[in-house]
Amino acid sequence: MAVGRSVPWLCALLLLLAAWVDLVLGVAPCDVTEYQPEDSNLCCRLCPAGQYVFKPCRVNHTAGECRVCEPGTFLAFPNGEPTCQRCIQCREGDQEVVAKCSPTSDRQCQCKKGSFYCNSVDCVENCLRCKRCPGVVLSPCNATSNTVCATETDRGRPENKRGSEFLVPWVTVSVILAVAVIVGIYWYKKKGRLVPVSPGEASSAGAQQWTLGAKRSLTGTFSLL
Numbered sequence: 323m324a325v326g327r328s329v330p331w332l333c334a335l336l337l338l339l340a341a342w343v344d345l346v347l348g349v350a351p352c353d354v355t356e357y358q359p360e361d362s363n364l365c366c367r368l369c370p371a372g373q374y375v376f377k378p379c380r381v382n383h384t385a386g387e388c389r390v391c392e393p394g395t396f397l398a399f400p401n402g403e404p405t406c407q408r409c410i411q412c413r414e415g416d417q418e419v420v421a422k423c424s425p426t427s428d429r430q431c432q433c434k435k436g437s438f439y440c441n442s443v444d445c446v447e448n449c450l451r452c453k454r455c456p457g458v459v460l461s462p463c464n465a466t467s468n469t470v471c472a473t474e475t476d477r478g479r480p481e482n483k484r485g486s487e488f489l490v491p492w493v494t495v496s497v498i499l500a501v502a503v504i505v506g507i508y509w510y511k512k513k514g515r516l517v518p519v520s521p522g523e524a525s526s527a528g529a530q531q532w533t534l535g536a537k538r539s540l541t542g543t544f545s546l547l
């Protein structure tokens with residue numbers, strides 16, 4: 323409660339102090355659209371953005387002489403500055419210009435798109451070189467973010483996927499063929515057995531026999547065709 327009641331008093335005291343400081347230091351109570359030239363008690367109107375104070379005013383609350391910033395310099399805000407700020411230079415090697423230097427705005431540089439990037443305060447001095455992907459690029463390098471490569475597993479996937487698309491029918495066909503061959507062999511073997519052979523020969527020469535049988539049934543089939 324005591325603190326709350328003392329606040330207005332404190333404010334008043336501070337204002338009084340400020341006024342006193344102004345009086346002692348000779349700070350003129352200039353408007354926000356004005357500035358006080360050094361070593362004077364005058365209030366001069368600010369020069370507009372893009373211009374600097376060539377000569378301060380001599381009559382209170384008037385504009386002095388403002389001049390447009392020289393090429394390569396700028397002032398972005400209304401001001402009472404005696405000189406303009408020099409525009410920054412883009413680094414030759416790793417930067418490119420994205421906004422020209424004008425009297426009212428600074429030049430803007432960014433890392434050379436596609437070759438360099440900068441994504442933190444760590445690369446203010448030098449842009450970082452973009453990563454090159456050994457395989458698939460998920461997102462290309464730009465001024466503010468590095469290349470995103472597909473990871474080892476990701477990289478293989480699209481190719482594998484493509485491969486498996488081809489592989490699946492082949493596996494299916496192979497399985498069908500294998501089954502057909504086995505069924506065929508079984509069938510021919512059965513047919514081959516019909517060829518009269520001695521029991522001893524049956525096992526050892528079985529292969530030959532069913533081949534013969536197969537040949538016979540094949541020729542039979544072909545002759546039928």
Ligand SMILES: *[C@@H]1O[C@H](CO)[C@@H](O)[C@H](O)[C@H]1NC(C)=O
Nearest residue numbers: 350351352363364365382383
């Ligand atoms: C200029 O104007 C300000 C504010 O109105 C005043 O405080 C200051 O004394 C004036 N300066 C002169 C030289 O009259």
Ligand SMILES: *[C@@H]1O[C@H](CO)[C@@H](O)[C@H](O)[C@H]1NC(C)=O
Nearest residue numbers: 461462463464465466467470
């Ligand atoms: C740069 O790339 C990142 C991610 O790929 C994206 O989020 C960002 O918007 C891009 N920036 C520019 C300026 O293109």
